[in-house]
Amino acid sequence: MTTDxxxxxxxxxxxxxSPVVLEATGMTRRFGGLVAxxxxxFRVNDGExxxxxxxxxxxxxxxxxLMTGLIQPTSGHLHYRxxxxxxLRPHQIAARGIARTFxxxxxxxxxxxxxxxxxxxxxxxxxxxxxxVLGLPPAPAESRATRKKALELLDLVGMADRAEAxxxxxAYGDQRRLxxxxxxxxxxxxxxxxxxxxxxxxNEKQALSGFIRSVRESFNLTVLLIEHxxxxxxxxxxxxxxxxxxxxxxxxPPHAVQxxxxxxxxxxxDAG
Ligand SMILES: Nc1ncnc2c1ncn2[C@@H]1O[C@H](COP(=O)(O)OP(=O)(O)O)[C@@H](O)[C@H]1O
Ligand SMILES: [Mg+2]
Numbered sequence: 117m118t119t120d121x122x123x124x125x126x127x128x129x130x131x132x133x134s135p136v137v138l139e140a141t142g143m144t145r146r147f148g149g150l151v152a153x154x155x156x157x158f159r160v161n162d163g164e165x166x167x168x169x170x171x172x173x174x175x176x177x178x179x180x181x182l183m184t185g186l187i188q189p190t191s192g193h194l195h196y197r198x199x200x201x202x203x204l205r206p207h208q209i210a211a212r213g214i215a216r217t218f219x220x221x222x223x224x225x226x227x228x229x230x231x232x233x234x235x236x237x238x239x240x241x242x243x244x245x246x247x248x249v250l251g252l253p254p255a256p257a258e259s260r261a262t263r264k265k266a267l268e269l270l271d272l273v274g275m276a277d278r279a280e281a282x283x284x285x286x287a288y289g290d291q292r293r294l295x296x297x298x299x300x301x302x303x304x305x306x307x308x309x310x311x312x313x314x315x316x317x318x319n320e321k322q323a324l325s326g327f328i329r330s331v332r333e334s335f336n337l338t339v340l341l342i343e344h345x346x347x348x349x350x351x352x353x354x355x356x357x358x359x360x361x362x363x364x365x366x367x368x369p370p371h372a373v374q375x376x377x378x379x380x381x382x383x384x385x386d387a388g
Contacts, residue, residue: 134161135197137306137338138183138214143192145178152178154362155192160306165332165339167353167370171382174359176342177219180308183340184216185209196306215304217295219311219342225284229275229294232283233266236298269297272334273327288315289324296331306338307331313345321345325352350374358382 138160145153153175160166168176181187183194185206194202201209224232270276273293278286283294292312299307309328313321325348332339343349349356349370356373358366360382366373373379 134163136160137162137164137197138340139195140179140183141193141195143179143182143194144190145175145182145187146190151362153182153189153359156359156362156364157192158357158364158367160338160340161354163332163336163338164354165328165341165352167349167356168340168342168359169344169349169356169373170359174382175362176359177310178362179359180216180310180340180342183209184214184308210302210304213303213305214308215299215302215306216308217292217299217310217312219314221288221291221295223283223291223294223298226282228280228282229270229286229297230263230266230279232294233269233297233301234262236301237262237265266297266301269300270294272300272331273297289317289320292316292324293327300331300335304335304337306340307335308340308342310342311344312341313343313348321348324348328352 136159139158141157143153143156144151156175156179168179170176178187182189185201185204185208189202192202193200196209196212196214199212201212204212224235227235267276267279270279273296275290275294275297278290283291286294292315296307296309296312312328313324316324328339328341329352331337341349341353353370355368356366356370357364358373358376358379360378365378365382366376368376
């Protein structure tokens with residue numbers, strides 16, 4: 117126990133050289149009598165891949181929803197690069213550079229991959245994008261630039277050859293990568309991925325790790341990753357936070373978290 121704690125403290129102080137990007141302080145969210153997120157505090161450092169794991173219902177997605185303004189905390193604060201963003205709306209948080217994907221994929225199924233990415237850019241452009249997709253006359257220069265950038269993003273996620281195909285026809289793995297392209301269209305500094313490997317086949321899961329790494333490097337991102345696939349989390353994350361029944365029960369480098377008795381118990385409890 118003492119050794120674990122010492123290791124964790126060492127790991128945390130070693131990270132003090134990079135600036136803190138996101139800081140959650142006492143974040144709590146109740147749904148009626150249920151405390152979905154319970155007094156959770158942590159810091160995410162610039163450039164880090166920060167994992168968030170825990171059994172189903174632990175509060176992981178709720179924490180992402182809090183961090184992206186979809187829901188408001190019952191109490192607690194969220195700071196982004198020193199600024200209090202606790203009460204900002206989702207579009208305001210996106211405009212500041214925090215983008216996300218969803219556990220339940222949110223794409224426009226009947227629109228093409230290209231159109232899906234173009235729409236996602238609207239935070240950074242004007243009404244032209246939506247107008248263009250809806251067949252209304254867009255501002256030509258803006259539309260061309262938007263289209264060019266969308267194609268670049270599709271190329272980056274390996275889908276440029278299917279730019280005109282409808283999103284609904286893509287396999288799960290491709291839909292998840294298209295969602296990431298949409299998130300990247302916001303030109304984020306921080307990317308929150310909610311179970312990006314869900315529904316992927318083993319090959320896709322294996323490729324995902326390298327993909328996330330390359331995206332992080334190309335875009336100079338800080339990444340927060342909710343994921344059940346343990347090898348992916350262990351191989352990719354610099355630090356891992358573990359939630360159980362809404363509470364943060366462990367935080368540290370992968371090996372320390374993996375050996376943490378409270379973490380082992382939480383997962384065995386979930387399986388049993
Ligand atoms: N909008 C909501 N209304 C009521 N309960 C919710 C809502 N969102 C999440 N919950 C509950 O909060 C708990 C945590 O859910 P969630 O954050 O989705 O867990 P995880 O992503 O870790 O599986 C669950 O018990 C879930 O049913
Ligand atoms: Mg979830």
